[in-house]
Amino acid sequence: MKTNLLKLVPKLFVIWMLGVALQACDNGPDPVVPVGTEGFYIVNEGAFKGSNASISFYDRNADKVINDIFTAKNGRPLGDQAQSIAFFENKAYIVVQNSSKIEVIDGTDYASLQTISTGLESPRYFLGVAQGKGYVTDWGADGITGSVKVINLETGVVTKSIKTGQGPNKIIKGIQDPGKVYVANSGGYGKDNKVTIINVNTDEIAGTITTGDNPNSLKFDSNGNLWVASSGFLVYNDDFTIDEKNSTKPTLSKFNSTLGEVFRLTFPNVTYLGATLESNPVGDQLYINYDGAVYKMAATATTLPTTPFINKMFYAIGMDTFTQHLVGCEAPSFSSPGKIYIYDENGTQLKSMEVGIAPNGITIKGF
């Protein structure tokens, strides 16, 4: 009995240390319920210059969608072309691209706190990088002069503009080195083929890696490899049909943990919407939205899947990281409500629900 207790001491020590480590990771307040259990948020882009962007919330317990949560709370419309919502330090940052602004709302009751607009031109995705500091990717007014804007979240002031490639789009934290972020330069209204790496302590560029044309989204897998989906570059003939010869096809690149390119897989067709990437939370399964269907592949695979996982066209796909369900966002027109479709791990459709106009992605609240 005594020996058993003595044997327990190191185990208890390890558990205590783990607790300390976890505590250190968690800067925010203790969530009342586990992250993601309440549901997820849907960003509805709205019509270009239609001023009808909105945020919907899928309430998992009630199993229903509540639309227009921003407008319902604040009594004013959100703006023009919402691109994304991100949660950080108990606030939500709604990036509204054509309105050239970020709407900052309370992460719990959605009440407006601030509009950040000075210094922003065509912002896309927000990422909280350190206490009181956020980054937002910005295409620039011309859609070519891309940058990452550094924002002091206490004041809402843009303190620095870090020049990136063209059309900086999704931005993620490094998995092994959280002091670095990775920005996919999707080309914007131009062309690019780089991922920019930024040191969040110095706000300086720490390097670039080369991908296929117009990388738009990126994910780390469970083994620390970086996957980058690129849309390819479209060239038009004089009559505005696609010049297949000079256009480039979408690609999927895999980089190892030292950022060496392992391989680059090329999709068969040139398409308008290219290819975008999602993954399950663990990072062993990848989902690709390409050419009117969603494909699923293991992160260990070396070839592209050829059979669709879901044979349906989506404007965007997202991952409910709590249930590990894939969410497809459908935008049948940009003037009437869109729909989300939820699928389990086997691709079986569980439900579909009406949301706002042109849903373009989902986000789980995770502080």
Next chain:
Amino acid sequence: MLKSLVTVVFGVLGIILSFRGQAQNEQNDPTDSLTHLDEVVITNTRLQAYAMGHYMQCVDTMTSQLAVATNAAELLRKFGYGHIRSYGVGGVTTPSFRGTGASHTAVLWNGINIISPLNGQSDLSLLPVNFIDDIQLQSGGSATLYGSGAIGGTIQFNNKARFGQGLDLSLTGNVGSFETFFHGLSAGWSGKRWISSTRVFKTTAENNFLYTNKYVFPVRREVRQHNAYEQQGLLQQNYFQVNKRQLLSLRFWVQDNHVEIPEPITVLRDGTDIQRDKFFRSMIGWNYDYNKGHVFIQSAHVNHALDFSGSVSTFNSFINVAENTLNINDHLEWTSGVNYTFEAWKGVTQRNRTALYSAVKHEKGKLLNVLSARQEFVNNWLSPFSPSLAVEYRAHRVISLFGNISRNYRIPTFNDLYWNDAGAKGNPDLRMERSWSEEAGLRLSLLKSLTGQLAVFSNQVDDMIYWRQTEQAIWSPRNVEKVWSRGIETNGTFKKSIFELTGRYSYTRSTPQSGKQLVYTPRHESGVTARVTWRGWSLSFTNNYTGRQYTEDSNNEYYALRGYNLANIWLSKNIDLNKMTILVTTEANNIFDEQVSARIGYPLPGINFKAGITIRFNKPIQQ
């Protein structure tokens, strides 16, 4: 609550007035005024002679005078002549009759349709009021007479001329809030055989008004930026009476419009786009009267270059009309004609349109019938055969009943068919839109001073062309919708000595298959105009109520524009000197300083002011 009360009050007022009135348009009918004047030229008699059996409105002279320093869009908005869709003062403004769209209204200048073959619309903000002598609005379908696009209604802008009036000079200056200026000048000689007159105008505005921007937190007051416009134009008219039976007319209209296109206020940066419209319109006409009828031949050319921030789109239209009207006997009149139109876009894409039309007007006792039909050929493409029947029955001294049924159509525009760029693609497989339009109404007059009309209408459009953004985010048109519009229109006017009161009300339901109300189509609209005229003084008040408007297909209340009232006051004084008249006008617009939007993201100015003077000099012809 207040809004619905206002709606009901104006609605009831309108109905009461209309039940006690007499056909308002009869009083203002230009053919009627013919009899009062010695010699008058009205080139296209078909337009008036067959405009019966319909709900009609005419803009009166006083209203035209008060609005002389502005454009047709502002006139129709301020005085509440039907629904218009607008991007604000100086912005693109198009009519929307009976719940239909901008391309469902025929806009005619002296009988020729000036809608653009590119987008099927005519921007009313490009029509200066001082270039027009007479404005008439006819609701309902009338494609048999006016051709493609006359589905929801027709607006006619006409010029008139009187022989033997001598030398006429007129000068207008007007200044308003937000650095708005208007200068107009006209000079003309009207002899016994010939008339020549020239009108020019120039108007500029900064349009930099204050508005409340709710798209930021905290909400703030901002000055509208990149919202200026500048327009200038010249209209030249010549008429020559060859002999008692023959009349020649020749008109030129050239205009240059430079408009800054603002961003919607939801976009927190200033606009940069500039739209430049340059157009040149010319027409030549020949009227010949013979014993049993008359012949009318007209040719017009329209050249329009639209430059949107460097992207230029040009079209040329040649419109030719030959028409004969035969008085078969005292009761029967028969008009038939051919319209040949050649349209070309960028010099490459072109089409030939030939339309044959015929109308028989029968009048006996209390009953008046017009039976007409039209068939159009577009290259080798056949329009739906379009017949129409209109009836007017003078049941009693105080009451007239009217009604009509018509088959109408709209040919897809060049943009619909052939537009092509990276973000939008036309669809060459589009079909023509087709519609059935029906209407029944009555005109009443219990006393000489009370006039009014009421109509119920229904209009079904099949294969309505809609531009939609597809999943690939590319815009493309399709014949997707079946839209049913129905409702009520009514107005009435009470006149007694120095006092005049007009009420208007309309109820419009316009629904595609989804059953939702069409965007920017209020169900309720009403208005009241009160005017006192005394010894050259005139005081006018208008209030127009525009009901709630949805701005997207699902009728989401969050993005709806709330209903609003806009009220204006004018005070004017007309001073008659020997050979000279001086008209001084002042106006206050939006006097209750309502903060409203013309459409989502496009605010209208709060209270604002204008003042102007028109000096007219006339030297009669030496007898």
